[in-house]
Amino acid sequence: MNSSEFRRRGKEMVDYVANYLEGIEGRQVYPDVEPGYLRPLIPAAAPQEPDTFEDIINDIEKIIMPGVTHWHSPYFFAYFPTASSYPAMLADMLCGAIGCIGFSWAASPACTELETVMMDWLGKMLELPEAFLAVKAGEGGGVIQGSASEATLMALLAARTKVIHRLQAESPELTQAAIMENLVAYSSDQAHSSVERAGLIGGVKLKAIPSDGNFAMRGSALQEALERDKAAGLIPFFVAATLGTTTCCSFDNLLEVGPICNKEDLWLHIDAAYAGSAFICPEFRHLLNGVEFADSFNFNPHKWLLVNFDCSAMWVKKRADLANAFRLDPTYLKHSHQDSGFITDYRHWQIPLGRRFRSLKMWFVFRMYGVKGLQAYIRKGSNKVNEALLQRINNAKKIHLVPCHLRDKFVLRFAICSRTVESVHVQVAWEHIKEMAADVLQAERK
């Protein structure tokens, strides 16, 4: 395919993509196929001679789409949200064309530097403590990982290296294996399975701290486990706290857990994979309080911040903790700037060597939505809608309400007033409110 055919086919593909997403509501969200459906539909081996593009595009509807679970259908409520936006898709097209492998600064300076600055932009949106930012050549900074699983694993491995070095400096006769035998990491019993998996991969014990009635890890439960394990000769070194668990979006108590980690010299990693996007709204930012105690923090813009997968944002307070954990410098990856102290070689920050130019997606999305647009997307609702709902309810005159303001939020007040009100009246009123709300939302969408 030469570039003139690509111009034609690329534009057809743009239309296919737009048609797919415009019509996605009409597709069945979960496919009917049974395991093994696809193999009989396609040849047993690659064709010797080229197929035409028409053949392929026709096969998408015949072979692929019947087996697709449509994650961007408005009827998809499984697993977790995964981001999709047109600006991110445009950026990915550019990323594919540039096609650089940004493992070091020299491998494509723009790729590394835009990532560092975009991670600062995002950190500022979240009001992360300045210690996590790369601006002003501090010790911290951000990196795009492929997934929260990798962020957790990198944090655990960096913490493991750090504690081993510390203990070997104190007692040079200790072997790595002798230390690893006794290392213990902790997370709540509500943490994502990837935390337990990081422990298995890292070859260290991972203990689940029983969560409280709100499914939160509390300081007292953590402290109790630490005391018991230290008394048994074990070496606590790492705590993964979750903000927004997978099961019920519960929040570990950072303000209790954080100071304990600092006092006991444990690496504190915060996994806010799903909920983290909400912290760009000032009214939700308090949920991140306590991040100042953490060594590393991670959330996924590819879940809820309109940046297509993969884009998992991770910050550390000390870049060197990550970058030096498994630093290897073969000659063929060296470049003249690498020891200047002014540059970042992201290959030291992650499991793989290769990496795409993923910050382009952040740049396009942040600029084309603006911070206000992103906040509005998280809120998905406004005072205006609430005001319209109140007006519609009061115009219909079946029930009667008055509003109030809670700080800057317009709120509909529902007070039980009359002496004669029964449960049935409240239920009727609630059904009526739901109907009116559906009408308002439908009017909004037009």
Added chain:
Amino acid sequence: MNSSEFRRRGKEMVDYVANYLEGIEGRQVYPDVEPGYLRPLIPAAAPQEPDTFEDIINDIEKIIMPGVTHWHSPYFFAYFPTASSYPAMLADMLCGAIGCIGFSWAASPACTELETVMMDWLGKMLELPEAFLAVKAGEGGGVIQGSASEATLMALLAARTKVIHRLQAESPELTQAAIMENLVAYSSDQAHSSVERAGLIGGVKLKAIPSDGNFAMRGSALQEALERDKAAGLIPFFVAATLGTTTCCSFDNLLEVGPICNKEDLWLHIDAAYAGSAFICPEFRHLLNGVEFADSFNFNPHKWLLVNFDCSAMWVKKRADLANAFRLDPTYLKHSHQDSGFITDYRHWQIPLGRRFRSLKMWFVFRMYGVKGLQAYIRKGSNKVNEALLQRINNAKKIHLVPCHLRDKFVLRFAICSRTVESVHVQVAWEHIKEMAADVLQAERK
């Protein structure tokens, strides 16, 4: 951005991509920028209100391109090739639109099943032993990893789990750490740094076997290390052999190393990241002989087989070795088919949980090039070009050559014939041949 704006902007981006790649020869391959060039060029924080798309597209040439190392410039000879083709870019557009996260079969059956079948297609192109294929519900199969580093790490971790389970079954009193203390993995001293890094991450010793005069790992050197280490009480468990080293594309001797690994019950992983694509040509396939001794094999279609990054192809003889190494099954990831034995949940095969629909790129590329087109791309030359070169040389009558056939290859024979020939004549002849060859190649490109 709504879908009608995406239709317009997407088509503009298609043209931008085609223009970029058509004109890439004219861009300076390595940028002039100094570390830190980008930050002063863009605002310190994300804009509150949206920027326009025009602003962004203009900034690509102003801010991004001056800092790009152009990996697809024909003057880029650094690091390694990274694949780029229009069919792969079209497939990536579709991948972005579908935007599914294919961690399990149910998460998008088409995503999992196309991957399994594409890995079989590619395995057949390489004439991999059937034990590595998933067809016919054997024990083997393929998976797309993000990078060769991840493939090596997954193989090492799976081997580590396997040997620990085996030794604990024999001696239940042995702790994991006590075993890990003595585990040793091996690779040639020419292996890529990612192999050493996998050892560091996995917490096991990785020893470098001295390579021979051709930079190849030989059986005798490996056997010697094994004997010495076993005598010292260590436990050899893993060997990473390289086909096509980064430094000089040397090949470890699989036919010597493989049988030793099998006899000693060591996991043999083959890393052919760069060179592996060549094995689709029958005349290069012999370089893969010995793969039948391996437990896992990996190469990167995203290097030399026209499938844009990331697409690292990995096969294992026993799926269960990978999938059961760190298997965790939280309720929120379960689905009704998972224990049927008929499906693949790729999340167990890799480090991250999330994964994109990367097999679409393989499908588009394999179909639009056909196996013959891919082979022609690897060969990048033909008998026809050689014949044209000979004709041009003999027409110019400055030197005189005759051809021969070596099997099906048309070869230009250069024989030292005259009694009076000196070194200077050979040098003049060689300069003349190079000039003629450049003319032939330039004529080809028109």
